[in-house]
Amino acid sequence: MENWLPEAASSYAADLDGLLIFISAIVGVWFILAEAVLIGFAVAFRRKPGQKAAYLPGRSLRAMSWVLVPCVVVLGFDLVIDGVAAPIWDKVKIEIPESDEIVRITAVQWAWKFTLPGPDGELGSDDDVDVMSELHVPVGKVVEFELTANDVIHSLFVPQLRLKQDAIPGRVIKGWFEATKTGTFEIVCAEICGLGHTIMKGKMVIESEEAYSDWVKSKMPEAAASIPAEERNEG
Amino acid sequence: MSTAAIAHPKSFWREYVFSTDHKTIAKQYLSTGIFMALVGGLLAYVMRMQLAYPGQAIPGYGTIDPQSYNAVVTMHGTIMIFWVAMPILLAAFGNFLIPLMIGAADMAFPRLNMLSYWIFFLSTVVLLASFFVPGGAAAGGWTSYPPLSGSAAYSGGQWGVTLWLLAVAMEFAAFLMGGINFITTAINNRAPGMKLFDMPLMVWMQLGASIIFLFSVGPLIAGAVMLILDRVAATGFYNPATGGDPILFQHLFWFFGHPEVYVILLPGFGAVAEVLPVFSRKPFFGYRMMVYATIITGVLSFIVWAHHQFIAGIDPRLATAFSITTILISVPIAVMTFAFIATLYKGSIELKTPMLFALGTLVVFLLGGVTGIHLGTAATDIYLHDTYFVVAHFHYTLIPPVFFGFFAAWYYWFPKMFGRMLNEGLGKAHFWLTFIFMHVTFIPMFLLGFGGHHRRISNPQFFEAMQGPEAERLQIIATAGAIGILLSQIPFVVNSVLSLLRGAKAPANPWQANTLEWTVPSPPPHGNFETVPQVYRGPYEYSVPDRVDDWFPQDAKV
Ligand code: HEM
Ligand SMILES: [Cu+2]
Numbered sequence: 001m002e003n004w005l006p007e008a009a010s011s012y013a014a015d016l017d018g019l020l021i022f023i024s025a026i027v028g029v030w031f032i033l034a035e036a037v038l039i040g041f042a043v044a045f046r047r048k049p050g051q052k053a054a055y056l057p058g059r060s061l062r063a064m065s066w067v068l069v070p071c072v073v074v075l076g077f078d079l080v081i082d083g084v085a086a087p088i089w090d091k092v093k094i095e096i097p098e099s100d101e102i103v104r105i106t107a108v109q110w111a112w113k114f115t116l117p118g119p120d121g122e123l124g125s126d127d128d129v130d131v132m133s134e135l136h137v138p139v140g141k142v143v144e145f146e147l148t149a150n151d152v153i154h155s156l157f158v159p160q161l162r163l164k165q166d167a168i169p170g171r172v173i174k175g176w177f178e179a180t181k182t183g184t185f186e187i188v189c190a191e192i193c194g195l196g197h198t199i200m201k202g203k204m205v206i207e208s209e210e211a212y213s214d215w216v217k218s219k220m221p222e223a224a225a226s227i228p229a230e231e232r233n234e235g
Numbered sequence: 236m237s238t239a240a241i242a243h244p245k246s247f248w249r250e251y252v253f254s255t256d257h258k259t260i261a262k263q264y265l266s267t268g269i270f271m272a273l274v275g276g277l278l279a280y281v282m283r284m285q286l287a288y289p290g291q292a293i294p295g296y297g298t299i300d301p302q303s304y305n306a307v308v309t310m311h312g313t314i315m316i317f318w319v320a321m322p323i324l325l326a327a328f329g330n331f332l333i334p335l336m337i338g339a340a341d342m343a344f345p346r347l348n349m350l351s352y353w354i355f356f357l358s359t360v361v362l363l364a365s366f367f368v369p370g371g372a373a374a375g376g377w378t379s380y381p382p383l384s385g386s387a388a389y390s391g392g393q394w395g396v397t398l399w400l401l402a403v404a405m406e407f408a409a410f411l412m413g414g415i416n417f418i419t420t421a422i423n424n425r426a427p428g429m430k431l432f433d434m435p436l437m438v439w440m441q442l443g444a445s446i447i448f449l450f451s452v453g454p455l456i457a458g459a460v461m462l463i464l465d466r467v468a469a470t471g472f473y474n475p476a477t478g479g480d481p482i483l484f485q486h487l488f489w490f491f492g493h494p495e496v497y498v499i500l501l502p503g504f505g506a507v508a509e510v511l512p513v514f515s516r517k518p519f520f521g522y523r524m525m526v527y528a529t530i531i532t533g534v535l536s537f538i539v540w541a542h543h544q545f546i547a548g549i550d551p552r553l554a555t556a557f558s559i560t561t562i563l564i565s566v567p568i569a570v571m572t573f574a575f576i577a578t579l580y581k582g583s584i585e586l587k588t589p590m591l592f593a594l595g596t597l598v599v600f601l602l603g604g605v606t607g608i609h610l611g612t613a614a615t616d617i618y619l620h621d622t623y624f625v626v627a628h629f630h631y632t633l634i635p636p637v638f639f640g641f642f643a644a645w646y647y648w649f650p651k652m653f654g655r656m657l658n659e660g661l662g663k664a665h666f667w668l669t670f671i672f673m674h675v676t677f678i679p680m681f682l683l684g685f686g687g688h689h690r691r692i693s694n695p696q697f698f699e700a701m702q703g704p705e706a707e708r709l710q711i712i713a714t715a716g717a718i719g720i721l722l723s724q725i726p727f728v729v730n731s732v733l734s735l736l737r738g739a740k741a742p743a744n745p746w747q748a749n750t751l752e753w754t755v756p757s758p759p760p761h762g763n764f765e766t767v768p769q770v771y772r773g774p775y776e777y778s779v780p781d782r783v784d785d786w787f788p789q790d791a792k793v
Pocket of ligand 1: 676717
């Protein structure tokens with residue numbers, strides 16, 4: 001199964017892939033067992049001349065336990081899966097770690113817009129810088145994002161990061177990721193969003209810190225980059 | 236023919252068109268449903284061709300632009316769920332079987348029944364008409380989430396979505412009438428002696444499905460009305476700019492949408508539950524347990540809806556709770572599945588076509604069921620949500636009841652419906668071909684989903700994750716499989732048409748089955764039963780010890 005998944009490039013990818021394999025193993029065994037018994041019975045109990053079927057209505061609790069006991073075991077496995085999965089979900093979606101970088105991601109029909117906090121490091125101030133379609137992030141750093149949409153619902157999906165989150169107009173949803181490998185990955189939109197859904201994509205470039213800060217500088221307006229934040233706010 | 240019928244000959248219109256006979260209405264639903272399955276199937280062909288050979292002209296259709304692709308996906312899903320699964324499994328078989336199985340002359344409200352079909356028919360016309368309006372049919376997915384579906388500015392045409400909403404609302408009104416009829420009939424019109432726990436499981440499943448539908452559909456209708464108002468009166472229920480919230484629609488939709496899966500699944504399982512005992516000559520294993528599992532499934536189906544929205548912006552702290560309820564619902568479903576399997580144990584199994592399709596339902600469904608665990612677990616859903624893994628999963632859960640369950644029912648009850656026997660050889664060929672191509676089509680989609688292939692895109696090759704020879708090969712295999720599935724229906728059509736014209740005349744009870752529909756002639760006359768039957772026992776008394784016959788009809792006096 002790992003072969004089928006795209007390369008993993010985020011700090012939580014291993015947890016998610018491991019969980020996927022763990023679940024597949026458990027349900028795989030159940031699946032094979034159930035199919036084997038089902039098909040086995042269908043073959044083994046084919047009609048034979050002169051032989052009557054057994055009268056087994058399964059009315060007593062004892063008889064029903066043939067069905068109910070395996071179901072209790074299924075329930076047990078279910079709860080184990082939930083137990084293993086819950087902390088992973090919490091780690092990915094609830095407990096946002098202390099972040100090194102912050103970016104606002106806005107989905108629009110049909111492109112991704114990224115807002116960098118600008119020299120003051122704060123989103124929502126007027127030195128924010130918008131860049132379209134291509135986002136650079138430093139490797140090994142926690143990036144926090146604020147995700148929203150302008151028009152319809154979109155969904156931020158970076159397969160290699162195992163990152164997906166719907167972008168909802170009117171809401172700002174916070175999330176995070178930490179890339180563990182350098183490289184260039186596609187950002188796609190996983191929620192149907194109209195005519196251009198099929199061509200909506202962006203690029204995420206994961207690079208060393210130096211390359212990243214060069215990129216950030218190149219995006220800052222000439223003047224702004226050299227003036228301290230306090231002065232600019234007055235102007 | 237009774238003298239009364241001769242004395243009052245019915246006009247053609249009253250007999251075949253505006254009939255109040257539940258059997259005629261069933262056939263009307265059935266033929267409309269089969270026609271729509273053809274439409275839905277051809278749309279699937281168009282999608283599959285485009286996905287395997289993006290941009291190339293599709294034989295019989297031509298090239299397809301992204302907007303039309305979105306419309307095709309939307310209409311395929313909509314048609315398959317609302318205009319195929321519901322009319323065939325619920326309306327057609329429920330209508331045909333409920334009165335016959337409980338020993339009633341007709342539905343409780345025959346005129347309401349007729350009205351239900353004709354409203355459904357109108358809804359079908361409206362839906363099909365929406366293909367031809369300026370801007371084309373609805374293109375926001377069968378889930379029609381606003382804001383995309385909320386205004387023409389976002390989704391293209393003005394008329395497509397509005398007609399879509401109108402058609403869906405009309406259809407729901409039709410099925411509500413049908414559901415009320417089903418419930419009333421099953422509760423009130425049972426033959427003397429038939430207790431609730433003597434009803435065949437098919438009747439239970441139809442009853443369960445109708446009740447689930449009745450309770451879940453209200454919020455969706457409310458949601459649809461608000462959406463229509465947003466579109467035509469600019470109300471803004473789902474528009475954040477005016478204080479609305481798009482997520483509200485998702486809650487309303489899935490509060491209905493998830494129970495809907497069981498509305499489809501239960502009647503399919505009902506057909507399997509009738510066929511398995513007859514062709515293994517065994518009582519249904521754990522009949523009451525099955526009934527309780529149905530009820531528990533119904534109840535649980537109302538508290539799982541948010542698993543469709545794990546990453547849709549709901550509070551992430553809710554996810555684990557919905558994961559748990561979702562995974563819990565696998566328990567009553569497991570009870571049903573294991574009870575089916577236990578029914579085979581020590582049986583005397585004959586693999587006639589209905590039995591093959593019934594077993595096929597289970598074999599295929601198991602894969603749909605277990606992959607539901609991947610998606611019901613919130614953490615793994617992060618990656619898999621809205622990918623082809625989901626597409627493969629829900630086809631593996633829906634095709635068992637909608638295709639295999641329907642065909643099990645078709646081959647089993649065809650003699651009763653039409654008074655002719657079907658050809659076994661063609662039936663078996665139909666089964667094996669459909670069964671094999673099913674996997675050829677959808678296994679590759681699981682793998683594409685793992686690879687990160689997201690849904691509802693018309694050109695996968697635009698994305699890196701889906702480029703390369705391996706992904707292309709999978710696309711082509713899936714497309715070949717889909718064409719295979721469609722061609723595999725030729726033996727079914729040929730068999731049905733030839734058998735209708737000159738199949739062997741069917742006896743009243745060709746399968747030596749116990750339930751009441753087999754005590755009347757094939758096809759049953761108007762009014763069904765000459766005298767009201769008296770019921771003495773449950774429906775599955777097969778191979779009762781110390782009896783010569785291995786069946787024991789429900790109405791047979793000892
Ligand atoms: C010949 C058999 C079928 C084939 C080859 C097929 C193929 C497909 C494909 C490729 C998609 C996804 C398209 C996309 O996301 O771009 C799809 C979507 C869908 N299919 Fe099927 N399908 C078949 C039968 C059915 C049946 C029997 C049902 C239900 C009873 C069904 C229900 C759906 C639904 C609900 C969707 C989702 C539509 C949406 O995304 O809005 N399909 N099908
Ligand atoms: Cu989008």
